[in-house]
Amino acid sequence: MANDMDPSAYAESLRRSLISDLFEGEDLDGDADDGADGDYTIGEFTVGTGALSLQGVEQDLEEFADHEVIRGILEHGRVLKEYTRDIDDKLRQAELESIQDYIQESDSMVALHDQIKACDSILGGMENLLGTFQSELGRVSEEIRTLQIQSNSMSTKLKNRRAAECKLGSFVEHITISEDLVHNVLEHEINEDYLEYLLLLDKKLKFVSEDETAASSQAKRDLDPALQKLRIKALAKVREFLLQKVYQLKRPKTNVQIIQTSVLLKFRHFCRFLRQHGPDMYEEVRGDHMFQLGERASVLNASSQAAIIPHMAEYEGKKFPYEVVFRNVHKLLMDTATSEFFFALDFFGDESVWRELLAPIIAVVEQDLAAAVQEQWDVLSLLLMVHIAHDLRKAMAKKKVPCMDDYLDRIQLLLWPRCKVVFDAHLHSLRSGTEKALFVNESTHPHYVTRRYAAMTSSMLQLMAEYDSEDDSVFKAQTFYDMTERLWREVHALLLRLSNMFKERRTGIIFLIVNYSHISSVLKQAASEGGDSSSSVPSSSSSGSGMGGGGSGAAAQRGGQGRDSTSGSLQGAGAGGQVGAAGIGRTGLNALKECDEQLHSCMGLYVEDQLGGSFREMVEFVKKAEQQHKRSAVADGSPIPGFGPAQASPILHDFGARWMSALESMTKEVLGQFEGTSCGRDVLQASMTQLLKYYTRMLELLKRQGPEGHLLAKEAVNIPSIMYEVKRITR
Secondary structure, three states: OOOOOOHHHHHHHHHHHHHHHHHOOOOHHHHHHHOOOOOOOHHHHOEOOEOOOOOOHHHHHHHOOOOHHHHHHHHHOOOHHHHHHHHHHHHHHHHHHHHHHHHHOHHHHHHHHHHHHHHHHHHHHHHHHHHHHHHHHHHHHHHHHHHHHHHHHHHHHHHHHHHHHHHHHHHHHHHOOOHHHHHHHHHOOOOOOHHHHHHHHHHHHHHHHHOHHHHOOHHHHHHHHHHHHHHHHHHHHHHHHHHHHHHHOOOOOOOHHHHHHHOHHHHHHHHHHHHHHOHHHHHHHHHHHHHHHHHHHHHHHOOOOOOOOHHHHHHHOOOOOHHHHHHHHHHHHHHHHHHHHHHHHHHHOOHHHHHHHHHHHHHHHHHHHHHHHHOOOOHHHHHHHHHHHHHHHHHHHHOOOHHHHHHHHHHHHHHHHHHHHHHHHHHHHOOOOOHHHHOOOOOOOOOHHHHHHHHHHHHHHHHHHHHOOOOOOOOOHHHHHHHHHHHHHHHHHHHHHHHOOOOOHHHHHHHHHHHHHHHHHHHHHHHHHHHOOOOEOOOOOOOOOOOOOOOOOOEEEEOOEEEEOOOOOOOOOOOOOEOOOOOOHHHHHHHHHHHHHHHHHHHHHHHHHHHHHHOHHHHHHHHHHHHHHHHHOOOOOOOOOOOOHHHHHHHHHHHHHHHHHHHHHHHHHHHHHOOOOOOHHHHHHHHHHHHHHHHHHHHHHHHOOHHHHHHHHHHOOOHHHHHHHHHHHHO
16 A cells, blocks of 8 residues: 555655644644744733743753753744754654655565464464364373273282282191191101101191181181191100100110200200190100109219219218218209200290209208208308308309209208307307306416317308408398307407406416417418418317317217207317418408407506516606606706606616616516417517617606706617617517
8 A cells, every 4th residue: 555655645644643643633834834924922922811930941041051952042043933843854854764664675574474474374283283182182191091090900909819819828838738748747757857847737737726717717627637647646756756765864874964965955846846736745755754853863862972973982981071062962953953944945945844853853952951951060161051052043143044043042041040040159158157167277378269269260251251341232241240240259258257367467468468369360361361262261170069168079970070969059160171262351350450459458468567567666757757747847958846867867777787687587577478379579579669668758758857867868778779689689
């Protein structure tokens, strides 16, 4: 259409259309013509009833003074209409140029239009194709969904079939009996390979009896007769085999434990098969095995033969203390109990078998021990048995065999009360009033009660040192130490009563020194032997009525064990043999400390009494002078009233004249009074030491009393001379 119209006309038409749109249809040309010849006045700009306001015009003119139009108007007087006309011409020219460009590109626009139509046609085809494809995809998705449902259904069916196959296969496997199994159970020789067939038969028997489905099935009812025949045949063969093996245990000189461990234990599943499927046959085999071990109880019943080579001991004429017999019997008992305990669990699978098996044996041993303990008066033997029983319990606990704990507890309940009875007998023999019967003709040598007490106490402390702790739960060890302390107090009280029976006071003191010294030396020796694991336990072979009893007494023999025939009294603690000892323990050291304190106290009394006889004036002067010095508070350099240099001079001259002979006399006196004892030299040394202390104190008193006293001390016998002579005498 644009190609048929004249360009000028078309441009004019377009211009007017644009101007009409811009100015809402006003006739711009007419306006221009109307005002071309006239001039505008201010009154023409009045609009309506109001007047045009010129406020701010000057400011706007100044602000836009550089604008081309404004500057042209102001400088050349050009009117707005001219500028409008110029602009209109330019717009018309631009419109014409644009139309011309459009006309020139019209062919391209037509080609573009054709291309768009072609594209639209192609897109329409694609739309149809995609629609078809979408519908095809819908049908495929539906087919996939159908296949998925079918796959899930098939998977469920397959799983169910497999589960049914597994159960049915297991059921068929357990409910059927193969010909090989029948042949092997009936014909195969019983050996280790036979166990495989027996286990398979056991599995089938358990299945048909325990499985609910199998128990109610027709297959079980059809199979049960044949299965029971196989069970009976297998039980008969296993019973005969086990009875033959058990019979081997009854043969003389048979090593039972070797047969049990190397033969029977390999076939322990045979016994379990009998127990589960043939209880009567199991009881028969079990009873036959127990009868055989019951025969062995007669060996344990003879304590002289237990764990000792009997014929060798008889041939050599040996006798053994009862604790040796006790140890060997119980060592064999513990070994047998351990072996039978594990055998009963492994072979029979029932701990009650062990209890039925060992009950008669334990009863025999316990009965014999109870009878022997009631006749036992040797406290060391009792403590040795306590020690052995405790060690056996630790050994059994280490092996994790608790089956003998009850028996070992009963053993302790037998031994400890008897220990208390024996201790009470000792205490009773030392009661007040017995000192008259025990006093021996003014003798100051170690009393036989002291010797027995020292030997027995040191031995007991050595035995129990391992358990001497603050923990009183160690098989009543604290009870033992309490009894030991009570015994020490009674012995101490007895020695004091005996010392008071001497005519002279010094003789009684000597008696106490000698006896305390003997106790102390024995305890120290026992303590020093604690590091030697093979130290011998001291024993007292003397016989008498208790520790304080008199007379010889008749000793009954039981396995070489000495006993007093008098009830309630102890003869010598004759528990010979070698024992391990670790010192004398905490209680022993406390007893040794108390004994040494008593010994030093008695030595002090003896020394004071001896010095009071040989140097009485010097001893009294020193004691009284020191007391007077404290009371009067005399300053240094001044004489002590009544005890000054004038009073001390004759005493020092007397000492200087006879000190050497006095020392010789004291030495002879001490060695004579303590002749045959080990404490004489100690007492002599204590006397000489105390003499030097008194002499030194006297010289110190004089030196503090001015020049006269100092001169007197300087002229006296010097201390080094006295010390030299003392060392020579006491050497």
